[in-house]
Amino acid sequence: SSIGGAAKRVFDLRDLAAAEVPVEVPHFELDEDPAFWMDRNVQVLVRLRPISAAESTAYGQKRCLIQDSSKTLSWTGHPETMFTFDHVACETISQEKLFRVVGLPMVENCMSGYNGCLFAYGQTGSGKTYTMMGELSKDGNELSNDSGLTPRIFEYLFARIKEEEERRREDKLKYICKCSFLEIYNEQITDLLEPSSTNLQIREDIKKGVYVENLMECYVSSVKDVMLLLLQGVANRKMAATNMNSESSRSHSVFTCVIESHWERDSMTHLRFGRLNLVDLAGSERQKSSGAEGDRLKEAANINRSLSTLGLVIMTLVDVANGKSRHVPYRDSRLTFLLQDSLGGNSKTTIVANISPSICSSNETLSTLKFAQRAKLIQNNAKVNEDASGDVMALQRQIEELKDQLTCLRKQQNAPGPPSFLLLNSGSDREYNTLAEDHQSSCDLSLLKQKVSHLEDVLVGSLRREKLAELDIRKLEAEIKHLNRLVLT
């Protein structure tokens, strides 16, 4: 079964031979560069798709682009313009190769606790869905040549999880993955895994960050699990589009997986998590104002709202990267509000800009190339999401020990010691030291101060973990409720 109108076979050179004007398109192999993400947080790749049958019928093999290398291409309109990107994937680059360049490093990043985001941008028909999803198979066992980045990412992710858990068995390393799938259409968020949940709201929480309220989250532990969610979501996306009498190309879809790992070392539990967002954007073509009335007009404005805000956010971020102090209008659209971490924030982000080489969409292609060029200038600040906490018993033991030391020190000082709040809050260092030096125990005191502050960190982490566990329980309860409902219907 092919999803999103994915081609039944990949680009075939025989198509060219059969075309009226045979054209030899050079192939440029892509570089797999494992060091790329070590010091960079934003990557931009431009992907060309083969000229389609319809384009060929209308304009033959006439192109608006000439590719010069695996990183550069020229737009041959007026004025002729050369562009350089991290990668330019030519028409003959396979889905597997694209995965190895873009998807694989993203999985590694998320497994080590970075947030990751992958956007597919481009006009309708340029290959966004082919790139992100491609062909989806029901069993998830065998991917085909046309399977896109998402199925390949999860096939690789679960293989790597197995490998890592085995390699670090002594640490009791465990990974947990949970997924959600939503659509933004007309500035309204619909849960693609629970399509009766429409018009969901975005909330912001100091601990949780930005999240969608009441969004279904499903635990997954195999490609098959993910494939079922994808198929379900894609079917619901189509259905929603049909009901609203529109095409799904007007909506944005966001598939999210939170990859959490925990392990034990020195009687401490360590926790890392990375959020991976896979985003298939609405078609970037400008909405024709003629003929757009009523609902259509509103829809056009709203679709423009998320996409135009995305453009605006990126432009503002470029200013910010150049040292200007600017307000970034994340909150002006659902898409940018939800994905603010992925844009200029805590994330390693890849933008795949899809284009057609055919002359028939020359202007749209130029505007996509300009968008991609701007996006390259964004500066993100990705950091590992990490947390360490001891178990409650170990913490209590440490607290008892510290209390003993404190009593001991106070006795040595033979005077009323510094009030305990001074030890616990950050009070000025000099104050401690003068007090302590008087009694020849400055080392002890500063050591104690360090220990207390470390213990505070550990406690904060521990409480946070508890909160997370609570959240998980609530989600599981919601899932059980949902399953019960399914069983009853």
Ligand code: ADP
């Ligand atoms: P979009 O999601 O941007 O609207 P699609 O991904 O649906 O576009 O692609 C439009 C058509 O082009 C589909 O039939 C798809 O299979 C085909 N296509 C896109 N990219 C490629 C590619 N790289 N190789 C072969 N066919 C492609």
Ligand code: MG
């Ligand atoms: Mg699409």
